[in-house]
Amino acid sequence: EAGVVQSPRYKIIEKKQPVAFWCNPISGHNTLYWYLQNLGQGPELLIRYENEEAVDDSQLPKDRFSAERLKGVDSTLKIQPAELGDSAVYLCASSLDPYGGELFFGEGSRLTVL
Amino acid sequence: AQTVTQSQPEMSVQEAETVTLSCTYDTSESNYYLFWYKQPPSRQMILVIRQEAYKQQNATENRFSVNFQKAAKSFSLKISDSQLGDTAMYFCAFTPFGNEKLTFGTGTRLTIIP
Numbered sequence: 001e002a003g004v005v006q007s008p009r010y011k012i013i014e015k016k017q018p019v020a021f022w023c024n025p026i027s028g029h030n031t032l033y034w035y036l037q038n039l040g041q042g043p044e045l046l047i048r049y050e051n052e053e054a055v056d057d058s059q060l061p062k063d064r065f066s067a068e069r070l071k072g073v074d075s076t077l078k079i080q081p082a083e084l085g086d087s088a089v090y091l092c093a094s095s096l097d098p099y100g101g102e103l104f105f106g107e108g109s110r111l112t113v114l
Numbered sequence: 115a116q117t118v119t120q121s122q123p124e125m126s127v128q129e130a131e132t133v134t135l136s137c138t139y140d141t142s143e144s145n146y147y148l149f150w151y152k153q154p155p156s157r158q159m160i161l162v163i164r165q166e167a168y169k170q171q172n173a174t175e176n177r178f179s180v181n182f183q184k185a186a187k188s189f190s191l192k193i194s195d196s197q198l199g200d201t202a203m204y205f206c207a208f209t210p211f212g213n214e215k216l217t218f219g220t221g222t223r224l225t226i227i228p
Contacts, residue, residue, distance in 0.1 A: 042205050042218030056215065098214040100147040105159040
């Protein structure tokens with residue numbers, strides 16, 4: 001069974017440029033998460049989807065970040081415009097059971113903003 | 115708000131030795147889940163072990179076991195017969211019952227020395 005797939009793995013952009021990350025969760029997993037992981041830190045939740053509905057986006061900086069999960073499968077996270085402080089790893093995860101169940105993570109997308 | 119604290123930023127042990135990683139958490143909840151996740155270098159994060167707070171018995175998974183002390187709000191991970199493949203960042207995480215938000219600690223970088 002395929003795991004959570006993310007792309008791109010690495011992205012280098014200049015500040016003020018836009019960037020987008022894509023995630024394909026495990027088939028059948030209705031819950032999808034985007035996490036931000038700064039260097040030397042644990043992941044922090046940005047947004048959680050149940051199917052196509054964003055049920056927790058309280059930590060998403062909505063002035064520059066946006067996300068969508070059309071048809072309740074793939075998801076895209078966008079940053080526009082990017083700032084230097086956005087350099088981090090963006091992790092996507094999915095789960096079958098959002099209440100205490102195991103999260104399955106992708107390999108992450110490492111963003112460097114110059 | 116819940117917090118998870120991992121006080122050991124880095125640890126190293128010789129191959130085949132036993133190592134214990136510490137984790138403490140702060141919550142007013144009585145029912146919750148605790149997790150240890152492993153993040154190998156440049157690879158995706160995976161679940162190592164999961165503990166339900168209402169269960170008195172400590173969880174075990176092969177060479178991995180936990181020491182769950184609910185009153186002390188402590189959740190340590192013991193790795194027996196450590197192997198080179200155990201080299202990774204280890205994150206302790208917490209979520210209350212009925213809540214989908216997972217709170218991670220800052221991680222412990224474990225290196226197994228041949």
